[in-house]
Amino acid sequence: MASVQRFLLGKTAYLVISSTVILVLYFSSYQSHLLSKPIQGEQTCYLTKVVDGDTVELICPEVSRLHLRFRLQDIDAPEMGQGVWGQLSRQQLIRLLPSQLVVEFQGKDVYQRYLGILKSNGIDFNEMMLKTGMARVYKNYHPMERYLAAMAYAREKKLGIWSEQGLQQNPKRYRRLKN
Numbered sequence: 001m002a003s004v005q006r007f008l009l010g011k012t013a014y015l016v017i018s019s020t021v022i023l024v025l026y027f028s029s030y031q032s033h034l035l036s037k038p039i040q041g042e043q044t045c046y047l048t049k050v051v052d053g054d055t056v057e058l059i060c061p062e063v064s065r066l067h068l069r070f071r072l073q074d075i076d077a078p079e080m081g082q083g084v085w086g087q088l089s090r091q092q093l094i095r096l097l098p099s100q101l102v103v104e105f106q107g108k109d110v111y112q113r114y115l116g117i118l119k120s121n122g123i124d125f126n127e128m129m130l131k132t133g134m135a136r137v138y139k140n141y142h143p144m145e146r147y148l149a150a151m152a153y154a155r156e157k158k159l160g161i162w163s164e165q166g167l168q169q170n171p172k173r174y175r176r177l178k179n
Contacts, residue, residue: 039063039105039114045070047099053077053089053135055113058103071113072126073106074143077135078161078168079175085161085168092134092160096125133160136169 045060048067054077057067077093078085098120106116118125129135130147133154137143155162167174 038107039068040107042102042104045101045103047097047101050090050094050097052080052086053093053129056093056097056118058101060103069113070103070118071109071111071115072129072135073115073117074138074141074147075126075129075135076138076171077129078171079178081178082168082171082174085166088160089129089134092132093125093129096128096132101125130154131159133157133162136161136171138172 039060043060043062045058045068047056048059049057051057051069054072054075056070056072058070059065059067077089080086080090097118100120102119104117104119105114107114109115127147127150130137130150131154137147137151154160161168167177
């Protein structure tokens, strides 16, 4: 009798777990379908997490209740795997960002992260990361002149990543060498 109960309990647990997995997969694909339309223009969003020096997670109630992965456009910050530089860059972004932001969406990158500019009260936080020396301009596209000027300022003043030579000054090269 005890072996039959264990067998039935095991079957029940299996059914509950497999049903839960199916529901999670269904709803995650349904929610991603809801976001298949591109988000454009400015939206009010709320910061939920700073992933690293150039990536955050946001909730934008007018768009979705989902957490959106968002990359600060035209900047490249040290990776978290780059030791202290990744941590310093992330900490700087945490210090700079308020909980409520105006987000200017500019599309998506190859990793399906939303791209754009984070702002509040007229402050462009993408530019602030460059000006404080905690990121460099990502030159694969056509960055704004003021971003190039902000990076030049930090470089001249030897702020942040520019305070000493090293791979922290070129996260793109670090990623290539790592792979």
